[in-house]
Amino acid sequence: MISKKMENMVANSSAIRAMFEEGNRLAGIYGAENVYDFSLGNPNVPAPETVKDAIRELLNEEDPVVLHGYTNSNAGYEDVRTAVAESLNAKFGTDFSAKNITMTVGAAGGLNVILKSLLNPGDEVIAFAPYFGEYRSYTNNYDGVLVEISPDTETFQPKLDEFEAKITAKTKAVIVNTPNNPTGVVYSEETIKKMAAIMEAKQKEFGTDIYLISDEPYRELAYDGVEVPYLTKYYANTVVGYSYSKSLSLPGERIGYLVIPNEAADSEKLIGAANVATRILGFVNAPTLQQKVVKKCLNEKTDISYYNRNRETLYHGLKELGFECIKPEGAFYLFVKSPVADEKEFCAAAKKYNILIVPGTSFACPGYVRLAYCVSYETIVNSLPKFAELAKEYK
Amino acid sequence: MISKKMENMVANSSAIRAMFEEGNRLAGIYGAENVYDFSLGNPNVPAPETVKDAIRELLNEEDPVVLHGYTNSNAGYEDVRTAVAESLNAKFGTDFSAKNITMTVGAAGGLNVILKSLLNPGDEVIAFAPYFGEYRSYTNNYDGVLVEISPDTETFQPKLDEFEAKITAKTKAVIVNTPNNPTGVVYSEETIKKMAAIMEAKQKEFGTDIYLISDEPYRELAYDGVEVPYLTKYYANTVVGYSYSKSLSLPGERIGYLVIPNEAADSEKLIGAANVATRILGFVNAPTLQQKVVKKCLNEKTDISYYNRNRETLYHGLKELGFECIKPEGAFYLFVKSPVADEKEFCAAAKKYNILIVPGTSFACPGYVRLAYCVSYETIVNSLPKFAELAKEYK
Numbered sequence: 001m002i003s004k005k006m007e008n009m010v011a012n013s014s015a016i017r018a019m020f021e022e023g024n025r026l027a028g029i030y031g032a033e034n035v036y037d038f039s040l041g042n043p044n045v046p047a048p049e050t051v052k053d054a055i056r057e058l059l060n061e062e063d064p065v066v067l068h069g070y071t072n073s074n075a076g077y078e079d080v081r082t083a084v085a086e087s088l089n090a091k092f093g094t095d096f097s098a099k100n101i102t103m104t105v106g107a108a109g110g111l112n113v114i115l116k117s118l119l120n121p122g123d124e125v126i127a128f129a130p131y132f133g134e135y136r137s138y139t140n141n142y143d144g145v146l147v148e149i150s151p152d153t154e155t156f157q158p159k160l161d162e163f164e165a166k167i168t169a170k171t172k173a174v175i176v177n178t179p180n181n182p183t184g185v186v187y188s189e190e191t192i193k194k195m196a197a198i199m200e201a202k203q204k205e206f207g208t209d210i211y212l213i214s215d216e217p218y219r220e221l222a223y224d225g226v227e228v229p230y231l232t233k234y235y236a237n238t239v240v241g242y243s244y245s246k247s248l249s250l251p252g253e254r255i256g257y258l259v260i261p262n263e264a265a266d267s268e269k270l271i272g273a274a275n276v277a278t279r280i281l282g283f284v285n286a287p288t289l290q291q292k293v294v295k296k297c298l299n300e301k302t303d304i305s306y307y308n309r310n311r312e313t314l315y316h317g318l319k320e321l322g323f324e325c326i327k328p329e330g331a332f333y334l335f336v337k338s339p340v341a342d343e344k345e346f347c348a349a350a351k352k353y354n355i356l357i358v359p360g361t362s363f364a365c366p367g368y369v370r371l372a373y374c375v376s377y378e379t380i381v382n383s384l385p386k387f388a389e390l391a392k393e394y395k
Numbered sequence: 396m397i398s399k400k401m402e403n404m405v406a407n408s409s410a411i412r413a414m415f416e417e418g419n420r421l422a423g424i425y426g427a428e429n430v431y432d433f434s435l436g437n438p439n440v441p442a443p444e445t446v447k448d449a450i451r452e453l454l455n456e457e458d459p460v461v462l463h464g465y466t467n468s469n470a471g472y473e474d475v476r477t478a479v480a481e482s483l484n485a486k487f488g489t490d491f492s493a494k495n496i497t498m499t500v501g502a503a504g505g506l507n508v509i510l511k512s513l514l515n516p517g518d519e520v521i522a523f524a525p526y527f528g529e530y531r532s533y534t535n536n537y538d539g540v541l542v543e544i545s546p547d548t549e550t551f552q553p554k555l556d557e558f559e560a561k562i563t564a565k566t567k568a569v570i571v572n573t574p575n576n577p578t579g580v581v582y583s584e585e586t587i588k589k590m591a592a593i594m595e596a597k598q599k600e601f602g603t604d605i606y607l608i609s610d611e612p613y614r615e616l617a618y619d620g621v622e623v624p625y626l627t628k629y630y631a632n633t634v635v636g637y638s639y640s641k642s643l644s645l646p647g648e649r650i651g652y653l654v655i656p657n658e659a660a661d662s663e664k665l666i667g668a669a670n671v672a673t674r675i676l677g678f679v680n681a682p683t684l685q686q687k688v689v690k691k692c693l694n695e696k697t698d699i700s701y702y703n704r705n706r707e708t709l710y711h712g713l714k715e716l717g718f719e720c721i722k723p724e725g726a727f728y729l730f731v732k733s734p735v736a737d738e739k740e741f742c743a744a745a746k747k748y749n750i751l752i753v754p755g756t757s758f759a760c761p762g763y764v765r766l767a768y769c770v771s772y773e774t775i776v777n778s779l780p781k782f783a784e785l786a787k788e789y790k
């Protein structure tokens with residue numbers, strides 16, 4: 001009797017649930033320290049100490065009626081939005097003000113808000129495989145159609161020829177996610193410029209507006225000083241979805257924001273629609289205490305040296321064992337080639353060694369597996385001998 | 396270029412925005428203390444002191460990686476859900492466990508989650524006018540059709556004859572909201588029993604499942620010891636949407652829960668669907684710190700004596716001035732008959748006295764206006780002479 005649209009999804013999610021329960025079962029038998037769970041993107045670096053300080057200060061300083069109240073605008077507190085805008089302007093030389101910022105329930109909330117604001121049934125949304133599987137659900141929520149660009153498994157950079165060929169008069173949005181989940185790849189400025197040129201030309205060709213949605217929960221997680229271009233500067237019709245889930249290790253608190261620049265097509269209306277969507281989807285406003293917290297922590301960052309050590313150790317460890325993967329430049333994932341075509345078989349084999357990893361099929365890229373290295377360093381170090389045993393099976 | 400579905404809604408919401416800005420403009424000219432803003436359901440009683448204590452304790456006691464992390468299940472922390480279930484069982488003699496509880500982003504989030512889980516396009520959702528206008532948007536989000544039962548303006552109790560007549564084979568859900576926004580009415584046990592009997596009979600007649608959705612953000616705001624029946628006890632196919640927005644004055648924090656009892660039709664699947672809906676709508680999980688806060692505050696209540704004083708003063712004050720309205724038994728709203736058929740005209744007249752009130756049309760009940768008395772006592776007292784002047788216009 002549940003919604004038909006949900007039927008399949010429930011079946012699917014039982015599979016994820018089963019995997020999770022399998023992890024718990026293994027931990028019960030072997031002890032949590034002997035299970036190498038690389039399946040979840042849940043940060044293990046604690047939120048910076050300043051988050052705690054910020055919360056304590058807010059409890060002391062702010063009127064609880066305001067601190068915990070509905071915000072006047074569904075977009076959030078004006079002072080918070082101003083602070084976010086100014087911080088972006090200082091970092092990227094942009095020219096945003098409070099009106100361009102809508103505080104959201106994380107990036108997931110923001111993506112739903114912008115897709116609900118934009119999509120008519122049948123509108124197409126382009127994503128580059130491998131991509132965060134939820135994009136398909138978010139698009140489906142508003143009866144949009146997700147159009148996939150096949151992966152370039154050499155570089156995991158976007159295949160621009162195929163991209164150009166697949167843009168149609170129905171293309172309403174293109175989602176990019178850089179640094180990328182699941183590959184860790186960062187799109188270079190050159191790539192972004194080429195994408196922008198293609199989209200500009202296609203907008204002219206079809207007389208349509210094509211929105212570039214930049215999904216950026218991993219913006220601050222970039223290693224070796226790699227630059228992550230700020231996309232509004234390359235393409236006018238860009239909307240940015242940001243999240244503090246990873247940058248401040250606050251994923252459970254559900255806080256992020258959308259940027260809808262004045263330069264975006266129909267900007268005024270789109271901002272209005274984002275407000276309404278925030279309200280009627282039931283978010284109402286982003287959690288208020290956390291809005292004020294992030295205002296106080298705009299210059300904070302998570303400890304990326306922690307993730308970097310994990311990255312180096314896991315990457316080199318696996319390479320030495322003969323596994324194939326490119327070195328991630330950002331985020332906290334490693335996308336490894338499965339030694340057998342059916343990567344689900346490989347995931348099952350890994351489980352025998354208490355190693356939990358996610359099949360690439362979940363990211364529209366079969367033949368690969370994703371390892372989330374936002375785990376303790378000990379997990380990484382202790383997992384390597386297990387990976388060595390696993391590797392032997394495929395020699 | 397925004398979604399067609401959103402076009403009208405944006406226009407509409409600009410009207411609300413305009414009203415809000417008018418309030419700000421008046422406050423700017425006359426001083427905030429000389430504006431009598433009864434337009435918003437934003438509680439003015441601060442959250443209980445124990446909320447502050449709970450947050451401080453949690454910061455000291457809990458591992459931040461857990462406290463601020465994604466929860467393992469999209470339904471929320473297991474310990475919180477167990478505590479909620481046990482507290483309901485103790486209060487209402489029910490038999491819930493953690494699996495029956497899904498923590499939500501307020502009642503608004505919960506209603507979206509359950510409607511997404513249930514509705515196929517064209518499915519009908521029944522609501523009794525006057526009702527919270529958002530029900531229409533929430534239903535529309537999932538391409539459902541809101542079916543309205545006309546108001547009984549004598550008692551503002553549900554018109555059960557019309558209800559019975561309007562249930563069809565397409566009726567998927569019925570939303571009730573008691574204590575009610577905007578009338579303050581509480582449905583008696585007798586009413587609930589009659590409704591349940593009608594729904595049971597119709598389920599048999601059509602061979603369908605008809606879910607009763609009990610939207611309960613005002614459950615704890617009941618005056619004079621009036622009983623608010625717990626609906627799962629009267630009708631097996633009931634889902635409860637609760638919220639701490641008003642009971643703990645935490646509306647901005649976005650925390651509440653759904654109860655999906657084992658007795659509900661297709662319970663197992665529906666619980667699974669609610670999990671998936673929580674995830675894919677972008678909520679992911681209810682804000683984690685606030686989940687833990689409400690666990691620590693399950694026996695706390697807001698200071699309803701404050702609202703009660705407002706209720707008595709405003710109700711008697713307006714009655715003495717000749718206004719017609721029934722005495723609310725719960726929530727913090729007064730639903731007053733407009734002295735002229737077009738209540739928007741009345742709202743405009745009120746604005747001349749710096750009184751801001753909401754037209755009944757927003758609740759599918761023209762000819763009435765809603766006053767939210769979750770304001771300071773001074774606002775109530777000082778508004779009465781203004782209402783007196785307003786009343787004179789209609790003598």
Ligand SMILES: Cc1ncc(COP(=O)(O)O)c(C=O)c1O
Nearest residue numbers: 041106107108132177181243245
């Ligand atoms: C690419 C990507 N987008 C969006 C999200 C959602 O993040 P949140 O809603 O917590 O900000 C995630 C989370 O893992 C992600 O990996």
Ligand SMILES: Cc1ncc(COP(=O)(O)O)c(C=O)c1O
Nearest residue numbers: 436501502503527572576638640
């Ligand atoms: C009847 C009713 N339902 C639901 C809500 C949403 O409340 P929340 O999402 O803050 O719990 C409200 C808020 O005013 C309401 O009046």
